Amino acid sequence: MTTSLVEDISSIVETTVAPNADEVDAAGAFPRDAIKALGEAGLLGLISSTEVGGRGAGLRSAAEVVEHLARACGSTAMVVCMHYCATAVLEAHGPRETREAIARGGHLTTLAFSETGSRSHFWAPLSTATADGDDRVVLDASKSWVTSAGEADSYVWSSTPLAAEGPSTLWLVPADRPGLDARGRFDGFGLRGNASRPVTAQGVVVGRDAMLGTDGRGDEIMLGVVLAHFHVLNAATSLGLMESAIGKAIAHVTTARLEHLGRRLADSPVTRANIARMRLIADQARTVLGDALAAIEGDRPDATLRVLEVKAAASEAAIAVTDLAMRVCGGAAFRKEGGLERYFRDARAATVMAPTTEAIHDFMGRALCGMPLFD
Structure with missing residues (x-):
């Protein structure tokens, strides 16, 4: 990790993450202050490419940031872990506008893979994607555990393929789409502040251009x-x-x-x-x-x-x-x-x-x- 990165993450841990960690755990509260501070410091855009305004760092630096966060607050570390995982997908296949928003620190994303029907077998989605004309797709799903549910700005979402053969297709789903429901509160044993809870989709409409990668190749x-x-x-x-x-x-x-x-x-x-x-x-x-x-x-x-x-x-x-x-x-x-x-x-x-x-x-x-x- 570079000296500036060490200084940035150490300062945020000392001033924001650590002081709030006990309350995040006790109340099961999402660590909004920490995520805001990480965004303002450019750390949500850590692995975003320099082309879109990110820091262009690799997985090793991401691991060091997450470890520093976990030393103070496991919940904050897990939120950032899932953000980096989803960001990696978007860096490879996502639209420039979303990538730039992440790089600026104003967009939190996450993965939405695990489902009620297939449980921890995240590679076998039962969620459906149905064509609605030439340009629209309708998503229906019952996701079981989504970190930052109701807090993230977008989900990297898995479904069965739209038309192709294959196990799955991935989508970029904005969190504000009508039909998405992330209500409820996570009251778990550990990682109590990571807002990991179910998300359902009933008739959620996205464009075909929301597909990440190739249909059936998720x-x-x-x-x-x-x-x-x-x-x-x-x-x-x-x-x-x-x-x-x-x-x-x-x-x-x-x-x-x-x-x-x-x-x-x-x-x-x-x-x-x-x-x-x-x-x-x-x-x-x-x-x-x-x-x-x-x-x-x-x-x-x-x-x-x-x-x-x-x-x-x-x-x-x-x-x-x-x-x-x-x-x-x-x-x-x-x-x-x-x-x-x-x-x-x-x-x-x-x-x-x-x-x-x-x-x-x-x-x-x-x-x-x-x-x-x-x-």
Whole structure:
């Protein structure tokens, strides 16, 4: 990350993200102030091309930004993660007007893939797209979990193909279209402020020019563009949560005392061993992330496998690290004002976020056996 980028993200985390993180979690409130600040600093346009006014940064920089956000607020990190995933699709296939709006920091976008009928099998949409004359398309859908639902300015939307053979087609759907409904409130266990809730579409009309890529080839965009961004940025979120959990655990054990014994908690070899385990697990996950980024950047033959691995490895590592942190800190960890239990809760979301860890293991097995990822 460049010096200016480090300064920008550090300043926003310190002045806006961190001070609001507890309230975002407690109230399940969307982090609007943080998203506004990120937009004004040009960080919503981080991966937008310089041609449209963006910073033109790559996936590695995006991962570093998301990790910094996650160290303070997992919900904010996830909103930005999904924004970058959708932005990557729009940079490859979207209209210039929307790309410029994102680059200016005035447009938040997100993915709308998961559906009620196919659940976490996001690659198999049941949503329909029906031609209405030569220039219009009608979308009907029941999306199950959409990050920034009702808060984003647009959705990168999946449906069954309009006319072609194939598994899916992608669309750019403005959030203000009549027939879109994102009502309701997310009251979840973790990542409580990311506004992840259902979105339904009843007779939503878009132009044929809202199609992203080729009809029936949405799976190619999912694999070629979305997969790397989603997995790497999810892993970065997990790493951010781990780093904060480790920091909080160390701060606690080096200051909390057993006064009757005249010792700190850190004076126990068992406590120190658990701290060491946390550090080792996090460092292993960071190494996997670094190798995945190197594989992508170097266009290595094993890049797809490394991308598949990184989300599963980091999410499982985050569960292990935050669980150890809770154990090491004991009863104090369960007090909300300490903040540790928030990281414990947030870390668990990645394992069930599509594709789930179990699905990723199947994908990895398919890749290793020379089989297609999707049936």
